[in-house]
Amino acid sequence: MGNCCESAANFFGPQKNTNMRVSLPAVCFVWQIAMIVLFGVFIRYDEESDAHWIEYRRENNITSDIENDFYFRYPSFQDVHVMIFVGFGFLMTFLKRYSYGGVGFNFLIAAFGLQWALLMQGWFHALNPETGKITIGVERCASSLPGYVIVNANVVLNISCFCFHISSESSLFPQCRDAGGSMVIHCFGGYYGLAISWVLYRPNLHLSKRHHGSIYHSDLFAMIGTLYLWMYWPSFNSAITDHGDGQHRTAINTYLALASSVLTTVALSSMHQKRGKLDMVHIQNATLAGGVAMGTAAEFMITPYGALIVGFCMGIISTFGYLYISPFLEKTLKLQDTCGVHNLHAVPGMLGGFIGAIVAAAASESVYGREGLINTFDFEGEFADRTPGTQGGFQAAGTCVSIAFGLVGGAIVGFILRFPIWGDPGDDNCFDDEVYW
Amino acid sequence: MGNCCESAANFFGPQKNTNMRVSLPAVCFVWQIAMIVLFGVFIRYDEESDAHWIEYRRENNITSDIENDFYFRYPSFQDVHVMIFVGFGFLMTFLKRYSYGGVGFNFLIAAFGLQWALLMQGWFHALNPETGKITIGVERCASSLPGYVIVNANVVLNISCFCFHISSESSLFPQCRDAGGSMVIHCFGGYYGLAISWVLYRPNLHLSKRHHGSIYHSDLFAMIGTLYLWMYWPSFNSAITDHGDGQHRTAINTYLALASSVLTTVALSSMHQKRGKLDMVHIQNATLAGGVAMGTAAEFMITPYGALIVGFCMGIISTFGYLYISPFLEKTLKLQDTCGVHNLHAVPGMLGGFIGAIVAAAASESVYGREGLINTFDFEGEFADRTPGTQGGFQAAGTCVSIAFGLVGGAIVGFILRFPIWGDPGDDNCFDDEVYW
């Protein structure tokens, strides 16, 4: 979710028009009215949130109201909202003069995105061909969360339609398991954002250098964001996994991977500075890499020590990225990656996709049990004949597709963003929200 | 919850006695000892929190411990506490020199209020006439939350007894449905607070002008409050609705209305300023109006797009209120409404009450199902013959009663507060907590 500033930037001169008085209200109204119309046409309550539930319950021999999906998913659903609104929002406050922008625009875009994602995900995954309706409940809201994280992450300027279509398509990729979204959220979203940023390179961004830094209190606000992301990441990965052991195992695996990446992040951060001082940027970001990389595999029987190993490696890789790869990319590829999307999302997401593929390919009946294997990988219906090996292949292929769509989609969107019609600040005025608040 | 400062004020001169050394400890001790005695006389565990649960379970053929109400309500219960302690507390930190006061007094009053509300709500709604006891569990605590929000909101100076009695009486109004409290919390509480503030008009409040403003960091702290209120509002509205589809539908409706009001708030806020800049006050407050207005109707089958429409209108109305109505009221009616209680609580609450009335009146068996209709509106026992139309009438009447009790109650309390015995600061010292911390 890092490139809120870069993607708002292009290389036209400093006399930019940051006046949002017409464009922002127009966009908000048009968008929201469109949502109301589309919701009116398509969206209805599902059987668990409809007043007919009491009859549905009796007909399906459901013994208790506690079997309503609400009680399986609502706590995770709320945790994920804390991650998106408080976590991402406050993580963005680390710049000394972009705190309002970080929290406020994140708020707006998330409120945008959650409605849009509900529709999009609904169209692609839950449209009832007979009634032409999408029925929603807490699970559908939760399963569209990944969607609006993508919207949230990458599309500062209300162009999500286009990119999102692509990402949804890619998530249609036949039957990859990707509950926590290593592939479709972090890997796709990361490369997508980097491609935009690459296209929108601002050669004179150093003119804004004076704003590009944190102060003691802004870093402390950012730690609120980091901690909520870190604590609730198990809820994020487990929000839409299978009832029972699925949610349980996903939460534990993510939890252990996160704990492990804290230690290696601290280690690398300390090794780099002369007197062993720690760097807030690493602590705020790389500690989360373990959760990103477990987005696909957490659902599987990766074993507790497997989760620790993943976290161990990710803490190292991500911190290493902040220390060496980001500066390298900026120098050689002209890639301005203020928040380190590459190190926290793109690379851990990609690796997470491949880890998922390996763990899936290594699955066996002896470890999962016969029914457990079917249950975990959904080897039912048209997939009844699939073997773990084939599943692993699909997972790996899905990851590659995510990268490709991310890079291509991002490049296209980037070129659109270069048209001088967007209200982005001049090169000497970046990292400062004074023009907006 | 806005008038923490105004209601602490009256118009006696600046040589005010802000020394709390005797009065505050005395009030705390007397109050808390009274609570202990009253709890000793009246309050017992209910069957779900009593050690006899294991026997109760067997006698009632409850198959599992998960059917204990704790598991239905506890996550919402905790979310609501976050709203009250962190949400309201930090929302109040927006003044640059009233942050301690905002968080600290909110903390004290909420701790006050939750005990008192548990008793009051218990007396009126849950007193067992045979044993003379009130039995409590998580549901009773949750259902008295509205109560202590009122206490919290309006009564800075421990006079809640009186006002609360009234509000409880009004909530006794036969069988209005008002799960999230549009009517009994926001509408009643809003007009009540405004009436107090009107009586306590301080003509020389401009002497405190130097403190009446925010700084960059204080507004950021306030955003913590806003975000938690926004995120957990679905839990607030659904905390005491029916198990199953009731809680599920309430949460989704509230969620959609909130999302929608963010967009229209941003739109109006941006339209007002010359260069389209956003105003933190609007983002912090008006974005919540959708949740306030869904306090009554969220439980009903308002449909997802209906919820979006409510949020759409409320964002506009509330922001409009901050821009034009508050200044107008201050000028013409001498109403000092620092936190915009009128725009966030009174008006959206009143409208929410009427929306609930309309949606209730429009209910039909075809939409709710036969059993669903009975279930949703509790058309059982003495209300078995009631029609949706009658229910709608009662809802509308209940809203009017709330307004009337709020205005009259507030005026009375305001006159009591004008006696010069309260430790409130002088006109030149408002909005500054230095005298208290």
Add this chain to the structure above:
Amino acid sequence: MGNCCESAANFFGPQKNTNMRVSLPAVCFVWQIAMIVLFGVFIRYDEESDAHWIEYRRENNITSDIENDFYFRYPSFQDVHVMIFVGFGFLMTFLKRYSYGGVGFNFLIAAFGLQWALLMQGWFHALNPETGKITIGVERCASSLPGYVIVNANVVLNISCFCFHISSESSLFPQCRDAGGSMVIHCFGGYYGLAISWVLYRPNLHLSKRHHGSIYHSDLFAMIGTLYLWMYWPSFNSAITDHGDGQHRTAINTYLALASSVLTTVALSSMHQKRGKLDMVHIQNATLAGGVAMGTAAEFMITPYGALIVGFCMGIISTFGYLYISPFLEKTLKLQDTCGVHNLHAVPGMLGGFIGAIVAAAASESVYGREGLINTFDFEGEFADRTPGTQGGFQAAGTCVSIAFGLVGGAIVGFILRFPIWGDPGDDNCFDDEVYW
């Protein structure tokens, strides 16, 4: 969790070596690799998080996935993590120049500690003698939370092994009930930390006086910590109590005690200052004493008014401690207790242990019901013959053992910490994290 600074201190001169460049990374790597190996050898999923759950369910006639322990414990589990990472972390930000250190080191140590505690608690309490494995799920993670709170609290310098062994041993003390850890967490941990601090007395700490204070914003950050600790303490105490009435009652009792201690804290704090002003230190800490003291007894039928009485007394005792006992201890015993561990943890924890003993001893079949008594105190198997009186005796004895182990263990660890090999700052540089960040 208070002595993060003291325990990092010893009395060797100001030319201290605070360079962590080698030691910190080495410790992190060695530790994390050791964890991976030990997890590989010992830790496996339990039957509720294993993919075999679907078969286990059928074999055990479990009718629904909602019976998976995940749904009983996960919301509390998450709340407790918020307490540890945000609550403790931000509570420590009150010093104006130790905010990074407070949040950051807390984060590191908690990530350390949770893995270690999972192993330790597993070895002592859940090692399967046949397979030689420890199986984990959300409940095991939650039940090891107390463990890593201890690690977190006391062991800044990775020497937790030793002390932890002792504490685990003491928690093995036959069949004391101590769900919320008044005894094994607060009482043990408090005295342990005080003993370390006593051994590590720094006669020249006044040289750091300039850093020893808060500023307006740092105290506001600390209030975030306080409020989360306060709100989620009911989850902490109830996280591992019995399903059904056990968790329900524990939450309610803790909740009432906390509310009550807010009022008496405010009263005492206001009585002490000349003009009745409140002191942030008391509001931030003593308000929590009610929760600490209910760690043992909350599970029992202490009655709602009993809980209020406990909170009432603890608010007084704890605030009194901050006002008079801490200065007295510093003067006479040379005990530097920056965060008031004595007043918030040691004393309320000890009293909580004894309150638990009294309430247990007073238990009777008429109050608990026959089955309820067995259920609440686990009078089954080898304890089938135990009477409430005996149980009370064991509880009291357990509290004494906790104190003894805390004092002795802390003294030993303190002497180890005096070796000049730790990277702690000089006496003139305490309370400042500039050397670390």
